[in-house]
Amino acid sequence: MxxxxxxxxxxxxxxxxxxxxxxxxxxxxxxxxxxxRPGLSIRDRRLVSLACVAAADATGPIDDHVYAALRSADLTIEQLNEATLHFAVYCGWPKASHLETTVRVQWHRVHAERGEQPEPWPTLTADDLGPADRDERISLGQKEFVDVNGVPAPPSDSPYFHSGILNFVFGHVWRRPGLSRRDRRLVTIPCVGLSDAATPIASHVGSALETGDLTYDEMQEIILQFSAYYGFAKGQALHDAAERWRASKT
Amino acid sequence: MxxxxxxxxxxxxxxxxxxxxxxxxxxxxxxxxxxxRPGLSIRDRRLVSLACVAAADATGPIDDHVYAALRSADLTIEQLNEATLHFAVYCGWPKASHLETTVRVQWHRVHAERGEQPEPWPTLTADDLGPADRDERISLGQKEFVDVNGVPAPPSDSPYFHSGILNFVFGHVWRRPGLSRRDRRLVTIPCVGLSDAATPIASHVGSALETGDLTYDEMQEIILQFSAYYGFAKGQALHDAAERWRASKT
Amino acid sequence: MxxxxxxxxxxxxxxxxxxxxxxxxxxxxxxxxxxxRPGLSIRDRRLVSLACVAAADATGPIDDHVYAALRSADLTIEQLNEATLHFAVYCGWPKASHLETTVRVQWHRVHAERGEQPEPWPTLTADDLGPADRDERISLGQKEFVDVNGVPAPPSDSPYFHSGILNFVFGHVWRRPGLSRRDRRLVTIPCVGLSDAATPIASHVGSALETGDLTYDEMQEIILQFSAYYGFAKGQALHDAAERWRASKT
Structure with missing residues (x-):
């Protein structure tokens, strides 16, 4: 094209x-x-780019990319809503607040332009919050942490790990339906990249490759897509992490 | 001095x-x-500065500020751990991961330099995760949202609001003991400021003033402390929000 | 003054x-x-500050600094447009999109305030995109990479390096007329600083000094200008990189 x-x-x-x-x-x-470029679908590239424009607080591009994701039907409203929650975890609630509002606005715009009433907004129930039992949450969080990261779960001995990482991030968010684990990685990898967090960069790039959720070639495409949208300066650290993983395999 | x-x-x-x-x-x-400057205690300024250096990924300053907070005894280990979780919510888990590790390392360093064994690391229980009942969580989250923000709670109809804002952020994190609501504002305000999120900046600056948790003069000190550590460019938006609040009162 | x-x-x-x-x-x-302060011209300080306010998403300061750059005639419209593209590469397209729009708005404002029609907007041709031949692009990119960074070009074996760094960033952007290499460094150094990108910080600070494009004293002024606008927390890493370069010379 x-x-x-x-x-x-x-x-x-x-x-x-x-x-x-x-x-x-x-x-x-x-x-x-x-x-x-081949190697990553336009839908996959949308998840990467959405995380980048949302993190960059670029109101115009956020509008345009959310609108295009809905209008193209590449992402459903449920998937965009899930991506917003996942993004909130990795880039913080303040930036996600704007994305949440934008999804609602663009959802109405897409339908209005077609002369349609919006389909009913997806409903949520208490069950969507995952298991209520607190020990079960921690236990499920420990298992999910291992599955996603490929390393032992952290000790449950600080609020960050106990209430945050094990109870909420891995005990709930990563386990939610609506986005596949691979989809969640397409949001997570740009978020850790733009957050410059060395350990999360190494663990998320490495574990996405190690689990086979993403191939090395797909990871390279993600890194280029990220660099184009969030700058080549930050792209370097993701690139280095992928190369370190590859070097560890030979 | x-x-x-x-x-x-x-x-x-x-x-x-x-x-x-x-x-x-x-x-x-x-x-x-x-x-x-007068108008804000050194302990208060520490919470603002800690959020700024942690968000800036400034590894040397993060080490130095965590060490100084512990060595001065201005913040206890429980308070620093709570601040890490609160920071994770507002600036994202990847950056908080580094802060969490730093708190552990500096905690040992402070004790080692004094020739002491570290005091026992604080233990956590399932009760520290708040009420298990999911409807109760949402209900408590709606109430806390109103108390903190001074505006009606959002609809519980997207994962971001339902699982995130109401269940976790306001249904749990803001309600945790260990840091006062005023302390949590000292972490939140720099985080929304550095995130450039227009609605959260307006709501958190405005509600901190409206509730009386922070006086207008204290807010001005927070904004200057923030600007020194995270730059005058981003300080402007916090400043504008405080001025808009003041103008609305006259 | x-x-x-x-x-x-x-x-x-x-x-x-x-x-x-x-x-x-x-x-x-x-x-x-x-x-x-002496040691860096106001025009030079403008390029540093523009990158900082644009990255900080500080809409008011972005308006004010772009307006002042045009009104003072310190930067021509062509130079501002080039700086926008250069900034896009290092801080990402979404943030640059806002800067691009602002340049257009302020360009009209400056002329309108003077009661003038804006001069014709600079025209671009296909030639402005550089050589079409792809092997020539990579080859020119490798040479430019060496000239700018003072280290061997990376392997052209990943999308980040091949399509991104060699083909586009060094094969095209750094080679464009309109801004000198020194000017481009005044944009690049704050961008790598605020991106917390360890390898690019070391390479761009070091190579700017090594090539003599910037003196050590000028670099110190850039770091202070950056710290004022983007915060002392992030300034530390640029400062450390400059000190490591100086230490390597003695």
Missing amino acids: TPDELYRTVMTVDPPATETPFEAATREFLFGQVWN | TPDELYRTVMTVDPPATETPFEAATREFLFGQVWN | TPDELYRTVMTVDPPATETPFEAATREFLFGQVWN
Whole structure:
């Protein structure tokens, strides 16, 4: 596809004219080269890009990417809502608050443009909060932590680990239906990358590869997609983590 | 106090020589002016600064500020652990992971330097996770949301609000003992400030003032402490929110 | 110059009254001390500060700094447009998208205030995208990488390096006319600093000094300007990188 065709496919609207170096490079590099690459589907690239634009507080791009995700039907409203919660965990609640609002607004916009009433908003029940028993939560969290990270669960002896990591992040969020574990990795990896957290970068890049949820070639595509959207400066650390994992295999 | 004396009080070690413009400005501006101001205690300023250095991924300053908080006894190990969980919620788990590790390392360092065995690490129980009943959690979360934010609770109809905001953030974290609501605001305000999240900035700055948890003059000190550590560029949005609140009162 | 005079010179408007600790510190510290220092021109400091406010998503300061850069004629519209593209590479497209829009808005504002029609917007041609031949791009990228970084080019064996670093970042962006290599460093160094990217911090600070594009004293001024706008917490890592380079020379 030409850059303009790919822009239309990804963003679901006609491409604007390119008048500045930024706009010309956006069209040629982002759409002509990055989104055009094989190795990762456009849907997968959307999850990576959504995390990046949401973290970057870029209100215009957040609107555009959420709208395009819904309009293309690449992501359902349930999936976008799940991605928002997952993003909140890894990039913090304040940034996710804006994303949450945007999803609601764009959901109505997509239907309004089609002259439709929005489908009923998905309902949630107490069961969606996972098991109530607190010991069971910790126990499930320990198991999920091992499954996702491929290393032993941390001690349950600080609020961060006990109430946070084991009870909520792994005891609940990663175990929720609605997004596959692979999908959750597509949100998590850009988030740890932009957070510059050395240990989480190493553990999430390494475990995604180790579990086979993502191939090495897919990881390379994620890193390029991330670098294009969140900058090559931060991309380097993800790239180094992938290379360290590969080196450890030979 | 002179800048050097204040450096010694805050950082609990002798000030190094200042050889570069950065070092000289750090000493004169941060310690000679900002930390030296009345209107907010050094302990309060520590909570603001800890959130800033942890968010900035500044490994050296994170070590130094955690060490000084423990060595000065301004914050107990329980309080630092609570602050880590609260920080995780607002700035994301990846950055908090590094802070969690640092607290453990510096806790041992402080005791080792005194030739002491560390006191027993605080133990946690299932009760520390709050009520198990899921409807009760949501109900408590709605009440806490209103108390903290001074606005109606959001609908419980998306994973972000249901599982996240109501069940976990307000149904549990804000209600935990160990840090007062005022202390939690001293962590939250820098976190929403550095996250550039317009709605959370307005709601957290406004509600801290509206509830009287923080006075307008204290808020001004928080904003200056934040700006010194996380930059005047981001400080502007916090400042604007405080001014808008004040204008709404006249 | 007094802080007020310097404010007028830098921001090109009359200084507002200072009523809060934040405003007073901004005036006295930023304008009375930082912008007032010798060793780096105001134009150079503008490029550093622009990168900082754009990365900080500080919409008010972004407006003010872009306006002042154009109104002072310290930066031409072509240079600002180039700086936007360069910033996009290092801090990501979403944040740059807002800067791009701001440049257009302020460009019209500056002319409108003077009662002028804006000069014709600079036109771009396909040639501005650099050589089309892909092998030539990679080859030019490898050469430019060596020239800028002073270390061997990376292997062209991952999408990040092949399509990203060699083809686009060094094969095209750094080679564009419109900004000198030194100017591009004034944008790059704050971007790698605020991104907390350890390897890029070391390589860009070190290579700017090693090539002589920036002197050690100029680097110190950049670090202080950066710290004022993006915080002393993050300034530390740039400072440490400069000190490590100096130590390696003795």
